[in-house]
Amino acid sequence: MSIRQSILALLQDRPRYGYQLWGEFQDRTGSAWPLNIGQVYTTLDRLERDGLVRKDEADGEGHVIYSITEAGQAEVRDWFTSPVPRSNPPRNELAIKLALGLTLPGVDVGAAIQAQRTVSIRALQDYTKARRDTAAHQRPADTARLLVLDSLIFQTEAEVRWLDLCEARLMQLANPPV
CATH class of the missing domain: 1.10.287 (Helix Hairpins)
Known part of the structure; x- marks a missing residue:
């Protein structure tokens, strides 16, 4: 499961802060896969480093809001249009x-x-x-x-x-x- 692409996909909808992204992921996947809130923030840092998201102004409550860049949108498009590879079976x-x-x-x-x-x-x-x-x-x-x-x-x-x-x-x- 790609946390990276999932977060980018959720940011296509609208800018959000980390806890909102975590909650949306849980809601939209039925909480089927555990996602640690720390994973969300670590991934956001990497996405920002890679130029796929940017930090916007903080909301009135001090939350850092992230939005997707054009490069991030392109990565999400590629993710949704590419099949999940089956060449390396998941470790069972x-x-x-x-x-x-x-x-x-x-x-x-x-x-x-x-x-x-x-x-x-x-x-x-x-x-x-x-x-x-x-x-x-x-x-x-x-x-x-x-x-x-x-x-x-x-x-x-x-x-x-x-x-x-x-x-x-x-x-x-x-x-x-x-």
Whole structure:
């Protein structure tokens, strides 16, 4: 996830200060990904250094307001028109954990799979409930949250299916054909 491009995209809407950007990010993504307020301010400093945002006059309450530059707008346009690269798959801690567990003595990979399945199914239930609740009272602004929830649901469903496959492979390993 690119905090850099997300902040620039939010600044296209209108100038904001850091805490407003943090709140907008949380609202528009359904708080699906934790974003530390410190990350926002560090990113704003880098964006200013790179000429993609500028500091405007502080508001009456002492907040430093940031606005996007033309170079920042060009970067946002490029971000939205470019596909997310798939050449380097994201690091998957669960896949690494299970792969290493299979190769190390004394690791109960079956128990790890069961523990993860429990957590994943609980998350799937939570995402599904949040999606149902949001859709039941949907406002136009909720479409973005629904997209995020749909993505989380599909990813979690895929993880549960993958865990089923891992378990089946473990059983094959324990009971090789004769």
